[in-house]
Amino acid sequence: MNNQFSFSRVLLLLRKNLKENGKSYLLMFTAGFGIILLIYALLIVAGLHSMFPSGDRKMLFTIGLFLGGTLFSASFYSFFKSQPKTIQFLLLPATTGEKLLIGFILTQIVYIIVFLISFTSIDWFMCTIYNEFVSIPKWIIEQEKHYYKAVYLFNSDTVLIKQILVMYFITTSIAHLGSLSFINNAYVKTVILFILTVVTLIFFNNKILGLMIPEPIMPYGKYFTETFRIGSIQQPTGIVTLPKLWYSTIVWFLPIFIYLSCWTMSYLKIKEKQI
Amino acid sequence: MNFHSNKAIYIQIADLICEKILSKTFKEEERIPSVRELAIDLEVNPNTVMRTYEYLQDLHIITNKRGVGFFVNTYSIEKVTAYLRKEFMEQELPTLFKNMKILAVNINELEKLYHQYLQNNIKNSNEKK
Amino acid sequence: MIQFNNVSFGYSKQKLLYANINLELRAGSVYGLLGKNGAGKSTLLKLMAGLVYPQQGKLSVFDADPTKRDPSFMHEVFFIPEEIDTPSIHVLDFGAEHMPFYPKFNNDQFLHYLKEFDIPMTNLNTMSFGQKKKVWIAMGMASNASLIILDEPTNGLDIPSKRMLRKLIATVLNEDTCIIISTHQVKDLDSLIDKIILVDEGEIIVNTDTESITEKLVFKLSPNISTTDQYLYYETSLAGHLIVKERSLEDEATKLDLELFFNAGINNKNGIKQLFN
Numbered sequence: 001m002n003n004q005f006s007f008s009r010v011l012l013l014l015r016k017n018l019k020e021n022g023k024s025y026l027l028m029f030t031a032g033f034g035i036i037l038l039i040y041a042l043l044i045v046a047g048l049h050s051m052f053p054s055g056d057r058k059m060l061f062t063i064g065l066f067l068g069g070t071l072f073s074a075s076f077y078s079f080f081k082s083q084p085k086t087i088q089f090l091l092l093p094a095t096t097g098e099k100l101l102i103g104f105i106l107t108q109i110v111y112i113i114v115f116l117i118s119f120t121s122i123d124w125f126m127c128t129i130y131n132e133f134v135s136i137p138k139w140i141i142e143q144e145k146h147y148y149k150a151v152y153l154f155n156s157d158t159v160l161i162k163q164i165l166v167m168y169f170i171t172t173s174i175a176h177l178g179s180l181s182f183i184n185n186a187y188v189k190t191v192i193l194f195i196l197t198v199v200t201l202i203f204f205n206n207k208i209l210g211l212m213i214p215e216p217i218m219p220y221g222k223y224f225t226e227t228f229r230i231g232s233i234q235q236p237t238g239i240v241t242l243p244k245l246w247y248s249t250i251v252w253f254l255p256i257f258i259y260l261s262c263w264t265m266s267y268l269k270i271k272e273k274q275i
Numbered sequence: 276m277n278f279h280s281n282k283a284i285y286i287q288i289a290d291l292i293c294e295k296i297l298s299k300t301f302k303e304e305e306r307i308p309s310v311r312e313l314a315i316d317l318e319v320n321p322n323t324v325m326r327t328y329e330y331l332q333d334l335h336i337i338t339n340k341r342g343v344g345f346f347v348n349t350y351s352i353e354k355v356t357a358y359l360r361k362e363f364m365e366q367e368l369p370t371l372f373k374n375m376k377i378l379a380v381n382i383n384e385l386e387k388l389y390h391q392y393l394q395n396n397i398k399n400s401n402e403k404k
Numbered sequence: 405m406i407q408f409n410n411v412s413f414g415y416s417k418q419k420l421l422y423a424n425i426n427l428e429l430r431a432g433s434v435y436g437l438l439g440k441n442g443a444g445k446s447t448l449l450k451l452m453a454g455l456v457y458p459q460q461g462k463l464s465v466f467d468a469d470p471t472k473r474d475p476s477f478m479h480e481v482f483f484i485p486e487e488i489d490t491p492s493i494h495v496l497d498f499g500a501e502h503m504p505f506y507p508k509f510n511n512d513q514f515l516h517y518l519k520e521f522d523i524p525m526t527n528l529n530t531m532s533f534g535q536k537k538k539v540w541i542a543m544g545m546a547s548n549a550s551l552i553i554l555d556e557p558t559n560g561l562d563i564p565s566k567r568m569l570r571k572l573i574a575t576v577l578n579e580d581t582c583i584i585i586s587t588h589q590v591k592d593l594d595s596l597i598d599k600i601i602l603v604d605e606g607e608i609i610v611n612t613d614t615e616s617i618t619e620k621l622v623f624k625l626s627p628n629i630s631t632t633d634q635y636l637y638y639e640t641s642l643a644g645h646l647i648v649k650e651r652s653l654e655d656e657a658t659k660l661d662l663e664l665f666f667n668a669g670i671n672n673k674n675g676i677k678q679l680f681n
Contacts, residue, residue, distance in 0.1 A: 015501070084489040091482075094475055281623070281659050282658065315574045315575055
């Protein structure tokens with residue numbers, strides 16, 4: 001057996017993980033699926049005589065994706081509560097990278113695929129039911145009838161799927177790191193720490209920018225955005241815009257940086273884990 | 276196996292093997308259990324059994340035939356008897372004498388009991404026949 | 405096989421549990437690791453397995469650094485902790501999921517040991533603590549790892565299982581393996597242990613084989629204590645005095661009384677250390 005990365009060992013680890021946790025994964029899936037199904041059913045019952053609300057469905061999609069994903073990631077290493085299981089995990093003859101990859105595959109790939117497939121199928125199924133059974137009130141004029149047709153969520157162009165996915169990957173990798181860092185109540189602790197960090201960042205960003213840019217130039221103490229105004233609010237003398245390249249680089253750089261740091265830190269956490 | 280006596284365990288195992296040779300459970304020129312077999316059977320460390328076998332080899336009671344195993348030597352009964360006799364004389368007799376002295380047991384008394392024992396023994400074996 | 409060179413370790417930097425210890429363990433033996441509660445026996449075992457990292461010094465196990473956690477190192481080590489926790493899967497699946505990670509794992513042996521231990525072929529979650537522990541022990545022994553570490557293996561085992569465990573250890577020990585057992589119940593395993601490591605208050609008091617202990621010391625029950633003899637240690641009860649003293653030429657070798665030796669080592673550290681180091 002070599003000490004380099006071995007793909008067959010990853011498959012073995014994955015099989016072991018699924019075998020040992022398959023039941024609880026299935027239970028979690030059924031619960032999530034059931035909740036979404038239930039809410040959809042309520043929406044249909046409430047909406048048979050009116051429009052099928054797409055906003056509520058988008059919310060459900062986002063909340064389901066985030067809440068489910070972060071809960072799953074934050075509980076991924078909950079077995080660290082048990083010392084024998086931790087010993088077994090740490091001493092299992094596989095490299096740290098291979099062990100980390102299992103968490104990566106399950107939280108970053110498998111979860112999202114399973115969620116997208118099940119949500120889309122529920123959505124598709126429910127839209128079909130709605131379209132089949134909707135009774136349009138008589139007073140609705142012909143031109144407005146198309147509002148009474150449910151559109152599949154993924155056909156509508158207002159879902160910010162790209163942004164949501166980026167946010168999903170970032171929050172779940174933070175949750176995954178939290179699961180490695182906190183043994184008890186990993187989820188709650190990570191959320192609190194995350195909120196504290198964001199609030200502090202925003203606060204200091206504001207403060208520091210306020211220090212760098214004098215009061216008359218930026219009267220309300222803005223924090224990072226793409227532009228800020230020069231001059232008083234009544235009579236601006238100009239607007240400073242960040243160079244386009246900067247802005248687009250930061251938009252890419254920041255998420256990737258956070259993402260990679262989370263996974264590097266997770267790797268080190270497992271590597272340095274002592275019990 | 277319970278090692279009750281205060282002798283070192285490897286000696287107790289040696290005594291056990293000697294008893295087996297005297298009772299003909301292990302016959303002359305026959306193979307005795309391997310180190311591991313005996314260790315598993317007696318629940319002791321194989322190294323201890325190895326030490327017993329080395330000890331018995333030094334006493335010329337058993338021989339190691341390379342690759343085959345350990346065998347009881349010819350004329351080993353005489354050697355075993357001599358060994359056990361020496362052990363008895365050097366270790367068990369002094370304890371007996373000590374107790375005799377404390378309890379004021381007369382040697383003649385002992386002699387009488389010993390003869391009685393021998394007679395009973397002969398009677399018993401005759402009855403069996 | 406295992407070499408500690410000036411290793412220091414503590415769970416916090418200020419309070420070291422072990423300071424500059426030196427220790428060598430060789431293959432082909434069953435080591436008994438003895439020490440009081442909280443003396444750091446488990447920690448020493450964890451150091452060897454790479455579950456905790458030394459703060460200072462060098463520790464090598466089969467010429468590898470355990471803290472690297474290389475698979476080639478870990479498949480030669482099997483650690484059976486005192487407490488046992490298993491996933492809720494069938495015992496055979498449990499074995500099957502571990503087997504591919506240990507190149508020398510022998511499934512026939514695993515099944516045989518399970519049978520000898522009287523393990524039912526069911527899901528692990530229906531098993532008692534002792535049964536789960538025996539499954540781990542069977543798996544550890546079947547892994548044919550070179551270093552098998554057992555932390556309090558007889559805790560939770562019934563009487564026939566303790567007997568089976570002794571037979572198992574005698575079965576798997578060979579010149580390339582090293583079995584390390586930390587235990588409080590010395591009587592359970594004393595016929596198997598042939599090397600003793602005694603730790604107390606962060607130091608290694610003794611690391612020696614049972615043969616040299618019985619060469620250097622006699623253990624016996626004596627009705628009275630003479631004032632002229634130098635005893636290393638003795639315990640008094642109505643039955644008499646259990647004594648440990650240096651063996652002189654006329655003394656017969658006696659059986660090693662591990663409990664008595666342990667007490668002697670704890671209570672007369674210097675006396676024992678002088679004799680064995």
